[in-house]
Amino acid sequence: MTTEIYITDYNCVTPLGFDVPSNWKALLDGKSGVALHQIIKNQEPFYASKIDSEKLTKEFNRFFDFAQNDNIEFTRLEKMLLLSLKPLVERHNITEETAFILSTTKGNISLLKNMETLPEDVFLSKMAQKMADFFGFKTKPIVVSNACVSGVMAIAVAKNMIQSGKYKNAFVAAGDEISEFVISGFNSFQAIGTEICKPYDKNRNGINIGEAAAAVYITSELNKTEKFSFKISGDSAINDANHISGPSRTGDGLFASVQNAMKEAKISSEKIDFVSAHGTATIYNDEMEAIAFNRMDLQNIPLNSLKAYYGHCLGASGLLESIISMESALNNTLIPSKNFNETGTSQPLNIIKENQTAEIKYILKTASGFGGCNAAIVLEKS
Known part of the structure; x- marks a missing residue:
């Protein structure tokens, strides 16, 4: 086991x-x-x-x-x-x-x-x-x-x-x-x-x-003093080796990372309650993510990027955004993707536009970076 x-x-x-x-x-x-x-x-x-x-x-x-x-x-x-x-x-x-x-x-x-x-x-x-x-x-x-x-x-x-x-x-x-x-x-x-x-x-x-x-x-050891707990149900990191700085146009690496993480977590796309995406606000990154999420049938799941609040914090981004995602789940509140007004990707996404109440059990957190690296984790509120 x-x-x-x-x-x-x-x-x-x-x-x-x-x-x-x-x-x-x-x-x-x-x-x-x-x-x-x-x-x-x-x-x-x-x-x-x-x-x-x-x-x-x-x-x-x-x-x-x-x-x-x-x-x-x-x-x-x-x-x-x-x-x-x-x-x-x-x-x-x-x-x-x-x-x-x-x-x-x-x-x-x-x-x-x-x-x-x-x-x-x-x-x-x-x-x-x-x-x-x-x-x-x-x-x-x-x-x-x-x-x-x-x-x-x-x-x-x-x-x-x-x-x-x-x-x-x-x-x-x-x-x-x-x-x-x-x-x-x-x-x-x-x-x-x-x-x-x-x-x-x-x-x-x-x-x-x-x-x-x-x-x-x-x-690995829970005790009664913990105020909360989130199980790391699945994870994956895939490098698609697309380009030293440019993301894959077809989202192959991110797609495979999300697919693997969700497979390990044993959940389907409709079970995901919220996606905390990378969302750098560059033309190619956001487009690649939209393609990858649509390939995973996640286009209707509420999604945000926190980059307009914190900027791109490089190696700290993924951990910081995971923390805020867990805080969202604990407070049953989805935070909007700041400054989003009109869709700028070729495929649709369910971008959060305002603070909204929601029951959040399963979180998908993703990240992508230079060299074709991509990563995804599934967090489950216990």
């Missing part, structure tokens, strides 16, 4: 708030973290979702003043990640059978700027070990870095490693920050939008970059 794996706790740090309740309230109120920011000197400001650095430092110092006393230095991204993890570590025990998984796309890559020597923290493995040591994890940390599907894949990696018997539980943390490197990369593709993004809308014109940190606790 296959061991059942559950998410029983989570937290997040975003421009909309430094915990889940503040984020949820902001979303209900329709607030967006996306605003004009000047990230690169001598360049015009552009729309991005950025955490206020002063607030971040203040919050970090409030919770981790002892770290300064020990002369431990943390990067801005590491502070975000530690803040997201702290409440979970306080509520759950770390044992010799506890995994620590870090999901990130670029990590501390901003450290490379104007550096004559290579700092250790720029290596993802060193960054993960530093955080693991700080919280006292007893096992070697695992890094999941697979472009923009990293957050969703990290949940799947935790699930499968616990089911293998190697671990009994896992803490998964995901984070990425806005940097000149990331901005320059997306600029080279001419993919950055000139306004707050409009996923799936006819007038969409590109992404907004965002930053966030998120953390979840995953376990």
Whole structure:
């Protein structure tokens, strides 16, 4: 018999708030973290979702003043990640059978700027070990870095490693920050939008970059103290190797990922209550997703993208959006796909346009990224 794996706790740090309740309230109120920011000197400001650095430092110092006393230095991204993890570590025990998984796309890559020597923290493995040591994890940390599907894949990696018997539980943390490197990369593709993004809308014109940190606790052992639990019923990751940056025109990889995840979960399309999609607001990504979802007969299932609230947070996106999806299920409320007005894909989707009450038991969360990578998980509210 296959061991059942559950998410029983989570937290997040975003421009909309430094915990889940503040984020949820902001979303209900329709607030967006996306605003004009000047990230690169001598360049015009552009729309991005950025955490206020002063607030971040203040919050970090409030919770981790002892770290300064020990002369431990943390990067801005590491502070975000530690803040997201702290409440979970306080509520759950770390044992010799506890995994620590870090999901990130670029990590501390901003450290490379104007550096004559290579700092250790720029290596993802060193960054993960530093955080693991700080919280006292007893096992070697695992890094999941697979472009923009990293957050969703990290949940799947935790699930499968616990089911293998190697671990009994896992803490998964995901984070990425806005940097000149990331901005320059997306600029080279001419993919950055000139306004707050409009996923799936006819007038969409590109992404907004965002930053966030998120953390979840995953376990095979439920107890009566848990306030909620979501079973990770199915997962899959497929690379269609379509192009280094362009998604498959036929949605092959995403279609196969969703198909496999739902097959493992033993549910049909009509059982899905809500789809939390990737929805970057680029012409080709949104079109590819519409095709893949129609191939899976999911075109009538309520669907949203959270990118107009948070921007595209790279390796943190999938985990953050999974958390908000679970919060939706707990509150029986679907959040609209902000800025959507008129369908801009060749095939129909049931885009959520306003806050609405709904019974949500089965959630499908998907992600797609550079290099042809795609991932999907099915979450079941217990």
